[in-house]
Amino acid sequence: MSSSAFLTPKQIAKRLKSMAKGKEHLYCQFCQRQFRDNTTGFDTHKKSHEHLENVREFLKDPQSYIQQWSAQFEKMWNDIVTFRYRNKEVRVTVVYDEFTSMEEHVRLHATKWKELMGFVRDWAKRNKDKVTITNKAGSYFIKWDESNEEAAARRFGGESKKRKRTDLERHMSDIRRQVKAAKREEEEQQEEKIESTPENPAPTKEKASFGKISIESKPVGSKETLDAAPAVPASIFQLDASQHSPESTTSTTTSLSTTLAPPKPHFLPGIIVRVMNKKLDTGSYHKKKGTVLKIVTGKGRPLLQLEMQPSGDVIQVPEKQVETVIPNLNREVLCLKGEHRGHAGILVELQKKEFNGVIRLKESGKEVCVPYDDFSKKS
Structure with missing residues (x-):
């Protein structure tokens, strides 16, 4: 393999080994480290200062460490079974393989159980209402039976009850709000009935006098007010005849023709x-x-x-x-745009940064600066 490759075959093999599942007897529970071989790795680690210090700490109170590791082992086992294999029948070894494939876990030899089935039987006794063990052709299967409500209560603890209480309170507050709105609406209806009684007659027409002139107030939109409204002259609704004259039509057609005319070359x-x-x-x-x-x-x-x-x-x-x-210098060109369109000249200079050319016109001898797209070589 070339030296420019990302990884050599040896490096790839090392990475694959590190990703693979380690052997159980080469795992140090005191230091929580996994080793791949017994000769260089694990034996050397057992003589290290860090490992010896952890062993001394363990020997001071071994039962407390074993109880702690056993509780951690059972909790992690519970999490895998209840979350991954709830209401499913699964082989015990499958669960244990998934358990040991986790990076941070507790090995079985560090707990109070000597073998896996000993732990499984003990665990099933503590959860006998939910766990069933079956033996099929020499292989042990376990099944965790649990409903969704029980799983939610187990996962959230008292949180589900708290949610029910808050939902009930929210429902009661909505009912109180509706009762208040109904009472308010009933009071408004009663007030309207009181206003419409004979004791409170409806408002009558009023007259306002300004000197000798008296004006009677009438409701807006009544027939009398509409009849009294001033007449609108019919000339407002008539269109001006000049707008439809032949001259105006010709001007509009010419404007349309100019707008729709084809582009100039x-x-x-x-x-x-x-x-x-x-x-x-x-x-x-x-x-x-x-x-x-x-x-x-x-x-x-x-x-x-x-x-x-x-x-x-x-x-x-x-x-x-x-x-x-664009021809070479001192060649004849023709201007294509602007006031000098159609005028011939000689290309004197090229301004490459600005993409312009300096042309000396033949007729006037004047030098003009023209963009590259606005002049071309003359045949």
């Missing part, structure tokens, strides 16, 4: 351009030069009739598929 006859269409005649004219003979204008975009060099073929190409040709 950018190029001029008598210049040399380069074809940039890759698909034209299977790409045989790509980046080939041609002389513009004629510009064909119609409803669409202008077409350039080109005489290709050096074959002499005559083709038609849209303007968008060609580009200008």
Whole structure:
């Protein structure tokens, strides 16, 4: 393998070994470390200062350590069975393999149980209402039977009861709010009935007098007010005849025709351009030069009739598929845009940073700066 490779075969093998499941008798429970071999790794570790210190601490009170590791072992076993294999029949060895594949776990030889089935039987006795053990052809299977409500209560403890209480309180508060709203609505209806009794007559028409003039107030929208409203002149609803005169129609048609007119051609006859269409005649004219003979204008975009060099073929190409040709210095060019459109001149200088060319016009002798796209080589 080349030296530029990411990993050598030896490094790959080492990584695969480190990812593999370690052997149980090469695991140090005191230091919680896994070793792959017995000669260099585990034996050397047993003589290290760190390991010896942990062993001394263990010998001071071994029963407390064993009880602690046993409780951790049972708790982790419970978590795997209840979360992964709840209401499922599973082989004991499958659960234990998954248990030992975890990075941080407690090995069986560090607990008070000497063998796996001893732990399983002891664990089943403590959970005899939910755990069943069956023997099928020499293999032991376990099953944890538990409903969803029991699992939620076990996982959340008293939290589920707390949630029920909060839901009940929320429901009662909604009921109180609805009762208050109903009482408020009933009070409003009673007030409306009191206002509509004969003791409180409805408001009558009032007259306001301003000197000799008296104005009687009437409800808005009544027939009398509508009849008394001033008449609107019919001339408002009549359109001005000048808007429909022939002159106005001709002006609108001319404006539409100008807006819908085809675009003006950018190029001029008598210049040399380069074809940039890759698909034209299977790409045989790509980046080939041609002389513009004629510009064909119609409803669409202008077409350039080109005489290709050096074959002499005559083709038609849209303007968008060609580009200008910039000649060498002191060659004749033709301006294509601006006030100098159609004027010939000599290319004096190229400003490459600004993509401009300095052209000396033949008629006036004036030097003008023109962008690359606005002039081309003259044929």
